[in-house]
Amino acid sequence: MSRLLELSGLTAGYGGVRALDGLDLHVDEGEFVVLLGPNGAGKTTTMKTVSGLLKPVSGQMRFAGQDLAKVAAWRRPALGLGHVPEGRQIFPDHTVLENLALGGFPTRRRKAETDRRRDEMLEIFPRLAERSSQLAGTLSGGEAQMLAIARALMAAPRLLMLDEPSLGLAPLKVAELFGYLKRLHDERGLTILLVEQQASTALRLADRGYVLERGRVAVEGTGAELREDPRVQAAYLGQL
């Protein structure tokens, strides 16, 4: 498997706050990797730094063989980096279809290609097809999350980064959402980096995982290894 994303010695922060402190991690092509860790461990900051919302202080980021330091943030989606940030951030005053069309923009595809991908998304997420002309701001939490994911997929990312997509969803909706992620990975070979608080479920889905603590990797291993690890069990007591 070829290495798609590789972070080494990554350090980043906000003013005086050091959020990442020498982070090393990688995601190989076709992998499903989960990032766990307590609040404030640096999970969101990792994704923000990779997508370019935050500039690292030091360290290296390589994506698809390129040095990300040399790729402007706005060019990263076209390179294949997809990011569904925490809180979804869909366009509430636009319809479902308009949101999907906007998702195709970074790659500047031809209209026929955008339309084909949009139809594919509506096939994957039938709920969105039923609600295609509804304003995104009126969707339920679960539907809005599906739209955020479908929109990111419109750009045909090589890596999809998802920041706590389950946040605020009812348990049944979380199961449905994770079912979609698993199918996108298993059936379409999508490479996924997922930040998730629901450790148990996430570790069952993922090929591998990392537990971050204070901006660096504290534990890493396969999903099964992490579920057996006493440190992980201690941190997520009762959940696994």
Ligand code: ATP
């Ligand atoms: P959570 O699970 O709570 O979302 P996280 O692992 O995603 O946590 P980050 O959001 O990456 O953690 O935050 C890492 C550290 O950086 C924390 O100490 C946080 O308080 C700090 N931090 C995050 N965003 C900012 C900001 N905009 N300004 C200042 N400090 C910030």
